[in-house]
Structure formats: C-alpha cells, structure tokens
Amino acid sequence: MNALASVDALMQALRDEGYLPDRRLATAVFLALKLQRPLLLEGEPGVGKTALAQALARALQRVLIRLQCYDGMEQREALYEWNYAAQLLHLRAAEAQGRAADMGAAEREVYQDRYLIPRPLLQALRAPAPGAVLLIDEVDRADEPFEAFLLEYLGEYQVSIPEIGTVQAAVTPVTILTSNRTRDLHDAVKRRCLYHWLDYPERERELAIVRAQVPGASDALAQQVALFVSRLRSQPFVDAFQRAPGIAESVEWAKALVALDTLVVDPEVVSDTAGILFKQREDVAALTAALASELLQPEPEAS
Numbered sequence: 201m202n203a204l205a206s207v208d209a210l211m212q213a214l215r216d217e218g219y220l221p222d223r224r225l226a227t228a229v230f231l232a233l234k235l236q237r238p239l240l241l242e243g244e245p246g247v248g249k250t251a252l253a254q255a256l257a258r259a260l261q262r263v264l265i266r267l268q269c270y271d272g273m274e275q276r277e278a279l280y281e282w283n284y285a286a287q288l289l290h291l292r293a294a295e296a297q298g299r300a301a302d303m304g305a306a307e308r309e310v311y312q313d314r315y316l317i318p319r320p321l322l323q324a325l326r327a328p329a330p331g332a333v334l335l336i337d338e339v340d341r342a343d344e345p346f347e348a349f350l351l352e353y354l355g356e357y358q359v360s361i362p363e364i365g366t367v368q369a370a371v372t373p374v375t376i377l378t379s380n381r382t383r384d385l386h387d388a389v390k391r392r393c394l395y396h397w398l399d400y401p402e403r404e405r406e407l408a409i410v411r412a413q414v415p416g417a418s419d420a421l422a423q424q425v426a427l428f429v430s431r432l433r434s435q436p437f438v439d440a441f442q443r444a445p446g447i448a449e450s451v452e453w454a455k456a457l458v459a460l461d462t463l464v465v466d467p468e469v470v471s472d473t474a475g476i477l478f479k480q481r482e483d484v485a486a487l488t489a490a491l492a493s494e495l496l497q498p499e500p501e502a503s
C-alpha cells in the first residue's frame with residue numbers, strides 16, 4: 201500500500217517497519233510529507249525521535265542521510281568541502297605541463313564539481329529519485345550561526361555555494377529535525393517547520409513496543425514493565441526523579457529482565473537493575489525498595 205495514501209496507511213507502513221506511532225504523530229508526519237515541510241520533533245530523550253526518521257526512510261524506501269549536530273559544527277561538515285589534496289594535485293599537474301602562464305584558468309578549474317565533497321545537506325539535495333530522508337539530529341546542540349545557516353535549506357530546499365551557485369533539490373528531501381530542547385530554537389527555524397512534541401507513550405502503546413522488540417519477554421513480564429514505567433512517569437512518583445526513563449529504557453529493561461530469567465519483577469530485581477532505567481546516581485538512589493514495591497502493586501481488579 202502507498203504510505204502516502206492516508207494517515208492510516210502511513211501508520212501501518214511505520215508499524216511494518218517496527219515503529220509504533222500514535223495518531224497525532226502519524227498525522228504530523230503525514231502533513232509534513234503532503235505539504236513538503238520539514239518536521240521539527242521535540243521531546244525527552246529516548247521517546248523515539250531518531251527512530252522515527254529511520255523507520256520513515258525505510259517505509260518510503262528513501263535513503264536516510266543523517267547530520268548529527270554538535271556545538272561548534274561547521275558548515276563544511278554539514279554542506280560541502282573542497283578536496284584540497286586533489287585540487288593541489290590538479291594545480292601541480294597544470295604547473296608541470298608548463299601551463300604556468302595560464303595559472304588563473306587552472307585555479308578556476310579546481311572549483312569544479314569533481315573536487316567537491318558533498319556533506320549531508322548537499323547529499324540530500326542531490327539524492328536521485330525517490331529522494332532522501334534528511335535527519336538533522338539534535339539540532340539544539342548546534343550553535344545559533346548554524347541555525348541561521350539552515351534557514352535557506354529549510355525554507356527553499358536549496359543552498360548557495362559561492363564558487364558553483366545555487367543548488368536546488370532534485371527531489372524535495374523529507375526533512376526531520378530533532379531536539380531535546382536543551383535550549384530554545386530560533387523562531388525563524390521553527391516558522392519553517394511543522395512542529396510536534398513527542399511525549400512518552402500511553403501504557404498500551406509502550407506495551408506493544410516492548411512486546412514487539414523483546415519477543416522473549418512473557419506477556420506478564422511485558423505488562424509489568426509497561427505498568428511500572430508508566431507509573432514511574434506519573435504524579436506523584438515522577439517528582440522523585442530528575443529524568444524519567446524513555447521508551448529506550450523500557451525496552452532495555454525488559455531485555456535485561458529476560459536475560460536475568462526474571463519471571464515476576466519484585467523490588468529486589470528493580471533495585472538490582474535500576475541502572476538501566478536511570479542514568480543518574482541520584483535517580484538510582486531515589487528508586488528505593490519501598491518506592492519500587494509501591495510501583496509494583498497490581499492494578500485493582502476491574503469490577
């Protein structure tokens with residue numbers, strides 16, 4: 201089925217790739233595809249931002265091109281750089297051939313496409329049909345000049361290269377930006393994107409994800425994991441922690457419990473494996489046996 205036929209079709213296509221979106225996320229992605237707008241995904245760590253772009257690329261059978269952002273990243277790592285060594289060889293050869301009189305021409309020759317090393321943005325613009333999915337991951341880690349540099353790409357799917365001119369997209373790349381919101385992004389970036397806040401999943405969806413990704417877990421164990429983690433993220437428990445576990449942690453935890461041959465989770469197992477749910481010493485300490493036993497209470501029977 202064509203993933204672009206409807207929101208439902210897209211949801212199914214993502215599910216087929218092992219990614220379980222909720223309807224709001226699928227709608228946001230669907231609209232980004234239909235309107236050909238970049239999609240900015242913000243959310244806590246481990247809620248499936250990067251995984252969405254990966255699954256989408258597979259679902260659309262497009263090549264995934266990833267730009268991992270970090271502080272101090274330079275344009276040449278994102279867009280293109282010149283192959284200096286090859287350019288130098290070209291000039292040497294021109295010199296050796298006695299073309300010294302016309303070194304100006306030789307210098308112009310080195311600014312040709314074949315001496316250009318395309319980096320993710322340029323690769324995405326040039327990707328042949330069916331085009332690319334460009335993942336600009338953790339854009340909040342890059343600095344503000346880099347955000348400003350992205351505007352031309354995000355607004356018009358084109359970039360300007362001084363020696364060559366403007367490069368326009370062969371096929372509009374599907375563009376996903378992710379952010380953990382370690383800082384606010386510039387309004388100009390946000391205006392060019394559709395926006396979606398990716399929340400922790402509801403319990404049923406988390407259960408489905410754990411079941412799908414940890415087939416070795418029994419149904420009872422998967423249920424316990426999903427219930428425990430969803431309670432842990434809810435009031436008042438979540439206040440005890442600095443950072444709640446994401447989906448990534450639930451999946452890891454379920455795998456760990458299977459590896460330990462756990463049949464039923466009890467407070468002792470929780471405390472032994474707390475380092476999988478939490479990555480901060482204070483949070484690990486806050487997950488006391490008393491709290492764990494409260495979180496492990498079975499649900500009251502529905503009457």
Ligand SMILES: Nc1ncnc2c1ncn2[C@@H]1O[C@H](COP(=O)(O)OP(=O)(O)OP(=O)(O)O)[C@@H](O)[C@H]1O
Pocket residue numbers: 218219220221243244245246247248249250251252378380409413447448451
């Ligand atoms: N909706 C989902 N369906 C299936 N698996 C999911 C889903 N969401 C998250 N996951 C699982 O959780 C893992 C972590 O997700 P991912 O790395 O995409 O999180 P993230 O939001 O990019 O986190 P970070 O901000 O730390 O980069 C994925 O490898 C995937 O296994």
Ligand SMILES: [Mg+2]
Pocket residue numbers: 249250251337378
């Ligand atoms: Mg990520």
